Amino acid sequence: MRQRKLVDLDERMANLAEYIDKDGTVHKGKWREVFESRDSDSDSDSDSNGELCLELGCGKGKFIYEMARDNPDRNLIGIEGQESVIVRAAEKLKREPLPNVYLVSTYVRDIRDYFEEGELDGIFLNFSDPWPKARHAKRRLTYHENLKGYMEVLRPGGFIEFKTDNDGLFEFTLEEIEELGYPVDEISRDLHADGLDSARFTTEYEEKFIKKGAKIKYVRIIKE
Ligand SMILES: C[S@@+](CC[C@H](N)C(=O)[O-])C[C@H]1O[C@@H](n2cnc3c(N)ncnc32)[C@H](O)[C@@H]1O
Numbered sequence: 001m002r003q004r005k006l007v008d009l010d011e012r013m014a015n016l017a018e019y020i021d022k023d024g025t026v027h028k029g030k031w032r033e034v035f036e037s038r039d040s041d042s043d044s045d046s047d048s049n050g051e052l053c054l055e056l057g058c059g060k061g062k063f064i065y066e067m068a069r070d071n072p073d074r075n076l077i078g079i080e081g082q083e084s085v086i087v088r089a090a091e092k093l094k095r096e097p098l099p100n101v102y103l104v105s106t107y108v109r110d111i112r113d114y115f116e117e118g119e120l121d122g123i124f125l126n127f128s129d130p131w132p133k134a135r136h137a138k139r140r141l142t143y144h145e146n147l148k149g150y151m152e153v154l155r156p157g158g159f160i161e162f163k164t165d166n167d168g169l170f171e172f173t174l175e176e177i178e179e180l181g182y183p184v185d186e187i188s189r190d191l192h193a194d195g196l197d198s199a200r201f202t203t204e205y206e207e208k209f210i211k212k213g214a215k216i217k218y219v220r221i222i223k224e
Contacts, residue, residue, distance in 0.1 A: 019090040024104035029116035053122040061089025081107030115153035127205035142173040165209040170217040
């Protein structure tokens with residue numbers, strides 16, 4: 001959902017310039033080097049040889065931030081198309097810097113513009129916009145052409161994890177996955193009741209929907 005532009009957004013973004021990149025395409029094929037250079041600058045436990053994962057549409061960054069803090073060996077890139085939203089993630093990062101989080105403020109049309117074939121270990125799609133009208137199906141992040149792109153930039157054995165509260169988007173996503181012939185590794189129509197590992201780190205939207213009593217749907221697919 002489109003957020004209203006914050007009145008002081010430009011000033012806040014300018015103050016956060018060192019925490020938000022605006023052009024992720026320049027790092028295509030070199031993301032590990034980005035984290036390597038940070039490793040050598042810091043004395044933390046982070047590990048540039050660790051897993052390289054992306055959250056596409058990371059919102060205000062709760063999920064990526066908490067996962068990165070608990071997993072110093074996992075490097076996480078958060079991409080978010082709305083400045084009014086990612087500004088909050090960057091403010092969190094400024095307060096408590098983490099060398100294994102990297103934020104990019106951009107609206108992705110083709111993931112292959114940002115990552116080389118096989119570059120990523122995992123992709124998280126959390127509470128992606130449902131775009132309920134049929135004529136907007138191509139905009140859904142789990143539209144089959146998008147899924148194909150994600151699969152290309154994943155290494156063999158890499159994963160896509162998708163979580164949503166939205167039944168329509170979940171069933172659509174399962175249909176797209178089936179049509180592409182990708183095997184489902186794990187699935188739940190009530191992630192938190194089922195107590196799966198993926199319930200551990202929650203997003204802002206997830207917390208909101210859990211409070212309303214919604215069941216969180218989840219599917220994980222692996223690149224063969
Ligand atoms: C419903 S919000 C969910 C945010 C967060 N993942 C959460 O669960 O709290 C979806 C977010 O994805 C972002 N988004 C959707 N399509 C995107 C794209 N193609 N590139 C970058 N961000 C995108 C939107 O701007 C929005 O902030």
